[in-house]
Amino acid sequence: MGQFKAPNKYRECWVFEVYGKGREIRAVTVPDEFLPHLERYRISRNLAPLPYEGEQTPLIHKVRGSGAMSVRQASRITDEAFSLCAKKMRDLHGEKAAIKLNSATTHFLRHTGVTFDLETRPIKHLQIEVGHKSSRTTDEIYAGVDRNALIKSGKNRSV
Numbered sequence: 001m002g003q004f005k006a007p008n009k010y011r012e013c014w015v016f017e018v019y020g021k022g023r024e025i026r027a028v029t030v031p032d033e034f035l036p037h038l039e040r041y042r043i044s045r046n047l048a049p050l051p052y053e054g055e056q057t058p059l060i061h062k063v064r065g066s067g068a069m070s071v072r073q074a075s076r077i078t079d080e081a082f083s084l085c086a087k088k089m090r091d092l093h094g095e096k097a098a099i100k101l102n103s104a105t106t107h108f109l110r111h112t113g114v115t116f117d118l119e120t121r122p123i124k125h126l127q128i129e130v131g132h133k134s135s136r137t138t139d140e141i142y143a144g145v146d147r148n149a150l151i152k153s154g155k156n157r158s159v
Contacts, residue, residue, distance in 0.1 A: 001051040020131040
């Protein structure tokens with residue numbers, strides 16, 4: 001979990017370093033609200049509450065064996081979770097309610113997180129954290145216009 005970097009004199013909050021496109025390292029801010037969850041997870045694994053610089057413990061262990069879980073294994077587990085949720089949604093609310101979950105992927109989680117972050121963070125900050133070369137890309141992908149809201153705002157405007 002050495003990818004977590006503690007606050008220091010150069011940064012005032014925790015960050016998590018991830019590899020982006022082109023194997024470029026990107027630092028993603030860790031919200032203060034996340035730290036109690038990280039602490040609980042680490043304590044459940046008999047680790048110190050917070051990671052330390054250079055720690056070699058994997059963030060997520062393999063299901064069987066030792067070492068870090070692969071991206072492929074994490075994707076399979078996530079896909080299975082989405083499938084189970086879709087089945088439950090279908091059982092409770094019908095097929096139409098489960099459509100999006102049937103096609104959800106790990107990238108869906110990224111998209112959802114960024115979309116929620118748009119409500120409270122400047123788009124330029126998100127652009128840097130998600131690794132887009134331009135904030136226009138971030139705007140086009142994540143801040144797309146809600147067509148119904150557009151029509152409603154146009155319908156109710158004064159002339």
